Amino acid sequence: MTHSAPGPAETVLPAALDEAVHRCLVAGFAGTTTVPDPLKRLVDRGLGGVILFTRNVRDADQVRELTGALRELRPDLLIAIDNEGGGIGHLVAAGAPEVPGSWALGAADDPRLTAACADALAGHLLSLGITASYAPVADVQSRPENPIVRTRAFGSDPELVSRHLRAWIAATEARGVASCAKHFPGHGGTVTDSHHDLAVDPRPYDELDLAPFRAAIDAGVPLLMSAHVVFPALDPDRPATLSPRILSDLLRGELGFEGVLVSDALEMKAIADRYGEAAGARLALAAGADQVIVAVPDLDVTLACRDAVLDALRSGELAEERVTRAAERVRRLALRYAAPRRPDAVAGWDAEAGLTAARLAVRSGGPLPRPVPGAHVVDLFPAPHPALNWGGEDLLTAWRAIDPTATGTAVTGEPEDAGIVVEEVLRAAAGRPLVVAVCDAELYPWQRRLREALLTARPDALRVSTGLPEPGSAVCAHGRGRVNLRAAAEALTGRTG
Known part of the structure; x- marks a missing residue:
């Protein structure tokens, strides 16, 4: 009697490689008090991070209990949230400091105030057990008709944006919280919101807004987030999130970024409608991303992304070395930031800095x-x-x-x-x-x-x-x-x- 060789889907990967795949995932989930069983199983296999949203927030004590429960499952789990300030935030119910958002900080143009606002946001995160912030926005507001960046940017001048990025990153780092400059290589030159469709920045290479990302890298930013934007001058065929030319050749090679590169959320229509989240996960990691975010609370989507990466490894379509290198970067990031630095002794922050900056912006x-x-x-x-x-x-x-x-x-x-x-x-x-x-x-x-x-x-x-x-x-x-x-x-x- 003869037996056929096992197919790719039946091949068991080494445990270390399976864990590496899971480190490359950041998952959203539903709930405020309990950790869903599918998420627990992902964490058991090495999940690299979770991203919290308003749906996970009831009040400050509840968030502390939730982050504590997550960290009990895996101490090196990165717990992240979008925390730009202004109108973009998920922690209002948990007593988030009131800061005016990036455009107002740029209008006030006092990097010390920007640092004070970033410090307040980071201190509050640390008090809740959250140690990674998907902020600041490094995009330059370059097109008046841009529908998504706008007041989320520090301004329309790359040098102004750069100096406020440096202030924000330094203040966040001083708290022991990981900051993340986004959305590489820039979303401010588009006329489309990538949440809704694929965006294109048609400018030639020498007109792209790379200077703020160079400034963020020079400032030691530990995380960068990619944009779901096509840049024909860099790669006419794929959005940045899926482009080896942009993520590997430009970001790693030319700009020398050695930190963790995380994708924007894969369920955004720029990726989901053209590639599907699962294929997007495989292509992003192959292109040079270290982690991919699946922000929707439906963990079946996260599992489908995970399985697509596992299958690509089994078939040889995705190189093992690419995943293990990505996972090692995530591991090093987790060593620096996953565990809060003495969360019981979080120092206070300037609660008036945000209003001071907002008043200066109005008077500017x-x-x-x-x-x-x-x-x-x-x-x-x-x-x-x-x-x-x-x-x-x-x-x-x-x-x-x-x-x-x-x-x-x-x-x-x-x-x-x-x-x-x-x-x-x-x-x-x-x-x-x-x-x-x-x-x-x-x-x-x-x-x-x-x-x-x-x-x-x-x-x-x-x-x-x-x-x-x-x-x-x-x-x-x-x-x-x-x-x-x-x-x-x-x-x-x-x-x-």
Whole structure:
């Protein structure tokens, strides 16, 4: 009787190689108090990291218990979170420090304040048992119509971005928290959000915004995150996350980065719709990534990515040496950052740094208008981005906290009947100063139409921008973090909270 040779799917890999594959994965999951059994099994086999989201956060004590439970399963498990500050954050319910976001820090342009804000965020993370932060954003806001970077960037000048990156990275490192510069080699020159589709940066090589990433590497940043963006000048065929030319030749070879390179989330449509998450995991690791993020809480997606990598190793499609080198980088990173440095003795941080920076940013635009207490405030803004977890804070709430006599209207997303909204606003604002705030109106024609209709009827109305600064604005908040909106309200009322 003869037996056929085992197929690739039946070949058992050495235990060390199986563990190396798992080290190359970062998994999202659901739950706030218990660790799902499939995640436990992944951790048992060597899972490199987990990424937390708002869905995992109820309050500070709960997060500490959750991170403690995860670390009991595996002490060298990296526990990470997106923690950019401003409107981008998942730890509001856990008492996150209020900082204004990168664009406002760049507008204030005081690297010491940037460092103080980064220190506050990192200290808070450390107090919760989280030791890796997927921040700061190293992208340069290069295209006015870019839909995803915008106020997440420190600015549109590469040198300004670079000096604030250096300040952020140094302050985070001083806390013993791993920072991550993203999204290599830059997402600011696109007109597409890679959460929704494949983005392309058509610029020639010498116009790409690589300088901030060079600055981050020189500053010793331990993590870089890749962009799901095609750069025809570098590789016309594949997005950076899947491109050996970009990840291996450019980042490792030319720029000399020796830290851990992590992919942006594989379920983003730029990857998932064209390649699938599982193929994306295999291709990213082959291209030079050290870890791939699967942020969705459905652990079956993570398992499918894991299995695709295992199968590629069995078939020889993916080189063992590529995975073992990646896993070794992750192991070294975990030795430095996985365990908090004395979490019971986290020193305090400057709780006022964020508001100070937000106020400076508001004043950076020039003279402020005369105060308008008792105004009717119209706040027009798009619905929160589902992947970034901006909480939808509105200017009226911040305004009324310091001027209870104010009234207002918050319009989140395009209204069904703009005419009715205009009539209601004009009626409510009769006899009051009128303030009309927009957020990135150049991207949202409905905001421009509403503002124009209101200004036609009330040419005395004050214009405010809460996204990127717009010409003609009396006040620019430089972002929609709570301290951004508070600083704008203070400037317009002449009061402080």
